Amino acid sequence: MESYRKSALAAHGITAVFVQDNCSYSKRGVLRGLHFHAPGREQAKLVQVLSGRVFDVIVDLRPGSETFGEWLSVELEAEEAQLLFVPRGFAHGFQVLSESALVTYKVDSEYDAAAERSLVWDAPELAVPWPIKPPLLSERDQGAAGWAEAVAELR
DSSP, X not given: OOOOOHHHHHTTTOOOOOOEEEXXXXXXXXXXXXXXXXXXXXXXXXXXXXXXXXXXXXXEOOTTXXXXXXXXXXXXXXXXXXXXXXXXXXXXXXXXXXXXXXXXXXXXXOXXXXXXXXXXXXXXXXXXXXXXXXXXXXXXXXXXXXXXXXXXXXX
């Protein structure tokens, strides 16, 4: 399987230069996100599921965007060899639907812990229909910011 070809992505308007690869392993029901980076430190991501299946969500956090605050979801599964591009300025999260999942993603800027932010997964302003409730959350994601707090920093 060919999982990355710069020219093929460029043909679809994706010109990000990826500088780091990340990988996470999670069990059924784990929800990671919604993660984003502070203004000026945003990351674009290219997400792929190597094993299992996830419910993946991106949220537009770009101030002034016509789609600010809107979200998109897609189920990604390893057997389909799908890729999801997450542009800079979007929050990203996923929930594992299979018994486990191995998710990899390329990013276009190196990890910066000081710039990392989290938006609460169940923000009523978004009303994302996460499939497994209650989700399993990391300590970090349990302390994620609410909608008003998260977007206040963006303006």
